Amino acid sequence: MSRSRISLTVDEDLRIWVVRYFGQIEGDEINDSLMDQLVRIDQVWTYDNLIDMRRYDGTVLVGEIEELGQRWAEHARGRDLGCFTAVNSTDPLVKARMPVTQSLFPSRNLAHFDNFEEGLEWLKH
16 A cells, blocks of 8 residues: 655646645645745746646545635735646535535636546646
């Protein structure tokens, strides 16, 4: 069994960063780890991104998504207007909450995908 973790990869050429959640991680841990990594990327707000939750065994609470949205908004300060976020998950709750998630990241265009490749192709628009 692999350990729970978050991985972040950045494709400079495509201007896309991909975050993958593995195992069971608490939402506050996701927020802290993700923001700690994102603030190190120069002009990260200009990138599209893919959130890959296919191997995630936990549940991120709406309050935790709201906290991440606030932290992101403080960092991006609206400079991500028009950027895209693909959320890849087969969890029906993640899909059902997409309108709420979109409202918490109002500058970005969000979409849900069951398939990683479809999400990535959408980002390459």
